[in-house]
Amino acid sequence: MASVVDRNDVRFEVCSRGNNARFPASDSQRVAQVEYCTSAEDVVRTLQQAIDRGQRPTVRSSGHCYEDWVVNNPGGVLLDVSMMDRVTTGETPGSYVIQPGAKLGVVYERLYKLGGAVIPGGTCYTVTAGGHVSGGGYGTLARMYGITVDWLTGVEIVIVNQAGKAELIHADAQHHPALFRALRGGQGSNFGVITAFHFAKLPPMPKQVLAANISWDWKEMTREKFVRIVTTYGDYWSKNDKNPATYPVFTNLVIGNSKSGRIGLGLHYAQTGDDNEGRDWVQEYLNLFQTCKPSAEAPPDYLQQQQDFGQQQRPLVGDTVCYGTHPVRALNWVEATVNGQGGSGLYGSNRRRSKYKSCYMKKGFTVAEANVLYDQMTSDATRGLILAIDSYGGMVNNPARIADTAIPQRNSILKLQYQSYWLNEADDAFRLNGIRQCYKAMYSTPSADPKYPGYPYPNENFEGCYINYADADMLESPEWTTLYYGTGDLYPLLQQVKKEYDPHNLFHHSMSIRPKA
Amino acid sequence: MMMQEYKPTRRAVLQGIAGAAICAAPMTRAFAAIGDGITFELDREGGWIHSIVRGERRHSEKADLPSAMVYASDHQVLHVTHGYTSYLGLPAGAISSYRVEPNGHLQRLTTQGLSLTAMSPHHIAISPDGRSLAVAAAGGRVLNMLSITEENAVGEVIAVHRKLRGGIPQEFLFDRDGALCVDSHRYAMLEGRLARIGG
Numbered sequence: 001m002a003s004v005v006d007r008n009d010v011r012f013e014v015c016s017r018g019n020n021a022r023f024p025a026s027d028s029q030r031v032a033q034v035e036y037c038t039s040a041e042d043v044v045r046t047l048q049q050a051i052d053r054g055q056r057p058t059v060r061s062s063g064h065c066y067e068d069w070v071v072n073n074p075g076g077v078l079l080d081v082s083m084m085d086r087v088t089t090g091e092t093p094g095s096y097v098i099q100p101g102a103k104l105g106v107v108y109e110r111l112y113k114l115g116g117a118v119i120p121g122g123t124c125y126t127v128t129a130g131g132h133v134s135g136g137g138y139g140t141l142a143r144m145y146g147i148t149v150d151w152l153t154g155v156e157i158v159i160v161n162q163a164g165k166a167e168l169i170h171a172d173a174q175h176h177p178a179l180f181r182a183l184r185g186g187q188g189s190n191f192g193v194i195t196a197f198h199f200a201k202l203p204p205m206p207k208q209v210l211a212a213n214i215s216w217d218w219k220e221m222t223r224e225k226f227v228r229i230v231t232t233y234g235d236y237w238s239k240n241d242k243n244p245a246t247y248p249v250f251t252n253l254v255i256g257n258s259k260s261g262r263i264g265l266g267l268h269y270a271q272t273g274d275d276n277e278g279r280d281w282v283q284e285y286l287n288l289f290q291t292c293k294p295s296a297e298a299p300p301d302y303l304q305q306q307q308d309f310g311q312q313q314r315p316l317v318g319d320t321v322c323y324g325t326h327p328v329r330a331l332n333w334v335e336a337t338v339n340g341q342g343g344s345g346l347y348g349s350n351r352r353r354s355k356y357k358s359c360y361m362k363k364g365f366t367v368a369e370a371n372v373l374y375d376q377m378t379s380d381a382t383r384g385l386i387l388a389i390d391s392y393g394g395m396v397n398n399p400a401r402i403a404d405t406a407i408p409q410r411n412s413i414l415k416l417q418y419q420s421y422w423l424n425e426a427d428d429a430f431r432l433n434g435i436r437q438c439y440k441a442m443y444s445t446p447s448a449d450p451k452y453p454g455y456p457y458p459n460e461n462f463e464g465c466y467i468n469y470a471d472a473d474m475l476e477s478p479e480w481t482t483l484y485y486g487t488g489d490l491y492p493l494l495q496q497v498k499k500e501y502d503p504h505n506l507f508h509h510s511m512s513i514r515p516k517a
Numbered sequence: 518m519m520m521q522e523y524k525p526t527r528r529a530v531l532q533g534i535a536g537a538a539i540c541a542a543p544m545t546r547a548f549a550a551i552g553d554g555i556t557f558e559l560d561r562e563g564g565w566i567h568s569i570v571r572g573e574r575r576h577s578e579k580a581d582l583p584s585a586m587v588y589a590s591d592h593q594v595l596h597v598t599h600g601y602t603s604y605l606g607l608p609a610g611a612i613s614s615y616r617v618e619p620n621g622h623l624q625r626l627t628t629q630g631l632s633l634t635a636m637s638p639h640h641i642a643i644s645p646d647g648r649s650l651a652v653a654a655a656g657g658r659v660l661n662m663l664s665i666t667e668e669n670a671v672g673e674v675i676a677v678h679r680k681l682r683g684g685i686p687q688e689f690l691f692d693r694d695g696a697l698c699v700d701s702h703r704y705a706m707l708e709g710r711l712a713r714i715g716g
């Protein structure tokens with residue numbers, strides 16, 4: 001039986017909140033009760049009761065949703081499946097079943113123990129499979145293994161049929177194939193409550209990861225240097241997306257507003273072969289951004305610092321400096337992925353407010369874009385803003401997957417996430433203006449489609465946005481569904497699936513699939 | 518469909534005086550809420566709210582898709598729903614509150630979105646204590662309960678009730694105890710939700 005937390009319960013205050021402290025937007029928006037479900041049967045029962053009481057259900061696995069989709073549900077029911085968190089082997093050899101409440105950190109650890117396998121999922125330990133997998137799910141192994149939904153072979157989901165009855169169904173390529181495709185990136189929250197993900201096989205976990213980084217101090221940054229770093233970063237992936245030697249690589253360029261300190265370039269090389277694999281490549285790549293000084297010039301404690309911290313010199317004042325070769329750490333893959341993570345599984349206790357935006361880029365940055373980014377990141381108006389520019393593509397860019405998943409972005413080489421974090425509600429307007437201003441400027445250069453200024457509307461340079469980096473500001477564009485689901489047949493298909501499997505549009509939120517009129 | 522002039526029935530007039538709801542007949546050009554000697558007409562097709570003071574049209578306020586109204590005579594505030602299918606990019610209708618001046622002038626206090634899926638609202642009622650409003654929206658077969666703010670304007674949606682099957686409530690009212698009477702059932706706010714009470 002589900003454990004029910006109603007408004008009189010001492011647990012209610014925390015468990016009716018989202019991980020993003022902006023939600024619920026006010027007390028009036030809170031649900032009437034949270035119900036912790038521990039099995040698929042529980043989900044069916046709880047959902048049916050909610051329907052019979054006339055309440056709107058929303059679903060939560062971790063509460064990491066960026067927008068108001070879950071906890072803004074006035075008088076409704078929040079079905080929390082975070083305790084459905086098992087990761088097990090499946091019926092056939094090499095297959096796995098992951099329940100929606102399983103945290104990614106736990107997924108990596110269990111898959112390692114169960115069979116040395118991995119999902120090419122995200123980097124945050126506490127994000128859970130429920131929203132992450134059903135919305136696409138990508139991470140540092142994307143160039144090597146594609147995205148998580150590329151490996152998904154079946155989904156168990158509780159839907160509500162035309163008669164208003166909750167029922168558990170299994171969707172895969174043979175059974176409910178259209179629903180199955182929709183659940184491979186179209187976000188579960190549109191269709192029902194997912195109770196399990198099935199993977200007939202998964203790729204092997206890398207043995208070791210080579211990690212390296214360079215960082216620059218804004219105090220030593222000039223416009224020219226900034227433009228050079230940003231364009232070099234993008235150009236590399238433009239030229240090397242299809243180069244198999246780069247498939248094991250993940251890079252991210254993280255640019256904070258100039259008041260926040262530094263610009264960082266991080267690199268991960270996932271080794272599946274021997275310890276030497278990729279080491280030359282790593283040096284060559286980092287040389288594009290920084291030339292090391294002769295070893296003879298290294299200060300006496302340089303080698304010791306590298307051994308102690310596994311990275312370049314501390315304290316981080318000025319640009320990082322390397323002597324001889326770039327320092328590289330070799331870490332056991334699973335340890336590097338799982339260690340140092342953790343965090344509470346009780347979402348709502350975090351009081352951090354946040355806002356995110358995203359963009360898929362098919363080409364590197366133009367000089368004009370890099371200049372706009374420089375202007376934005378040195379502006380007082382974007383204080384606190386961070387832009388993470390992840391390498392993407394490689395095995396993700398398999399055009400065949402456009403047709404059997406709900407992730408149509410298969411031509412991009414970079415995936416961008418704009419982020420802003422703050423604590424006080426009083427700063428909402430400033431922070432939201434900052435991130436909006438930067439985003440609008442970035443997609444108002446000649447690279448953007450002039451018909452849709454301010455948006456990375458799909459064209460020869462951009463491929464829209466990522467639904468798991470939900471951004472309700474996109475609703476201001478009449479074309480917001482194209483931004484997320486592309487210009488092809490996908491959105492009409494999602495609408496058709498919605499009509500068939502959620503005929504009452506019971507599973508809805510601000511950015512859910514709009515039923516066909 | 519034929520357009521017809523709204524003629525307030527005796528029941529509707531009484532409701533208007535009590536500050537409760539008057540239901541919109543489909544495709545009716547104008548209908549009225551009566552209170553304090555002022556009658557309001559909604560021109561649903563033209564998008565106007567007219568104030569008629571002692572038989573004369575004194576003020577006309579442009580309003581998007583006005584679909585239903587209720588007058589809170591205690592506070593001289595008129596609440597009007599907008600029959601949108603989309604409001605600020607969301608699949609929802611909206612509701613506006615207007616302060617009514619003695620000369621019939623309307624001053625808009627606020628406009629507030631209804632809940633998701635509460636599209637094309639068609640009926641509205643105000644509770645006897647004047648602290649809550651109920652709105653029915655045919656679009657999503659949804660009932661919304663909204664708060665009334667200290668300024669006597671409409672506040673946020675505080676509960677949503679949705680029947681997946683059966684008819685859409687056309688007309689409802691609050692009874693003397695503050696329960697919302699919809700068809701043959703009574704509803705009240707209970708532990709944060711709009712719950713069916715009684716038998």
Ligand SMILES: Cc1cc2nc3c(=O)[nH]c(=O)nc-3n(C[C@H](O)[C@H](O)[C@H](O)COP(=O)(O)OP(=O)(O)OC[C@H]3O[C@@H](n4cnc5c(N)ncnc54)[C@H](O)[C@@H]3O)c2cc1C
Pocket residue numbers: 058059060061062063064065066069070081100121122123124126127128129130131132133134135136137138139187188189190192193194195468469
């Ligand atoms: C710190 C952080 C790091 C992140 N890093 C990455 C990353 O590296 N890669 C990446 O791809 N994404 C990343 N994300 C984004 C993340 O994938 C999405 O926010 C994702 O939707 C979160 O899913 P959840 O289950 O953890 O969160 P929840 O808030 O529980 O759910 C998110 C959405 O999915 C729906 N949902 C959840 N469970 C179910 C279910 N069982 N059935 C149906 N619908 C369900 C919810 O209703 C909600 O709409 C990150 C997010 C955060 C906060």
